[in-house]
Amino acid sequence: MIFYLVLGFLRTVSSPRVTLEVLALHLVQGFSRGSSSCITRIVDDFRIxxxxxxxxxxxxxTHEWVKVDGDIGTIGISDHAQKALGDLVFIELPEGGSAVTAKTRFGLVESVxxxxxxxxxxSGEVVETNSSLSETPETVNSSPYDEGWLIKVKLSDKSELENLMNKEKYAEHQDGH
Known part of the structure; x- marks a missing residue:
């Protein structure tokens, strides 16, 4: 019984789409077979x-996002990225007036x-940086899509947005990373 549960769970984990429903199914199957010690071990080893x-x-x-309002794009890092990095301790951002180009580096984030x-x-010109992040970089961890934005850019080529992913495509992309 334990072998079946572990084998089935490992087969599920090795696939790119692990869901809470699948984990719950394995937990229920394990409890119904009386293998609660095995379940505890799996839950201890597997972090969701x-x-x-x-x-x-x-x-x-690369796990950055942009929200467009007219010709201004607000840029930040995704929730996925900030969780992978861990607690942020330092952020380096460009100054206002700097040019940024799509797919090129504009800053650094340092975590523990x-x-x-x-x-x-x-691509575009930096019109504003989130200056509060120099004092409180951890804001990106607690609010990556709201208070934790990094820079605002006056877009120079809106057609570049076509090369980016929407919510559904990005969710699929995350599953592989």
Whole structure:
């Protein structure tokens, strides 16, 4: 019984789409077979990380997002990215008036685990940076889509948005990363 539960669970975990429903099914099957000690071990070894993906944003493969309002794009990193990085301790952003180019680095985020480059999903001129992040970089962890935005850019080529992912495509992309 334990072998069946573990084998079935491992087969599910190795697939790209692990869902809470599948985990719950395995938990129920395990309890019905009297293998609660095996279940405890699986739950202890398997961490479920739930990330938010918002509608109305355009996402890059590198886990940045842009929200467009007229000709201004607000750029930040996704919930998935901030959770993968861990607690942020430092953020380096460009100054206002700087030019950014799609798919090129414009800043750095440093966490307790790593330093990571941040890429612009679009091209344009930086019109504003989130200056509060120099004092409170952890805001990106607590509010990646609202208070934790990084820069605002005057878009120079709106057609670049066509190369980015919508909510559904980005959710699928996350499953592979």
């Amino acid at each position: 990380v739930v990330t938010e993906v918002r509608d109305g944003l355009h996402y890059a493969e 685990k790593a330093v990571s480059e941040v890429y612009s999903p679009v």
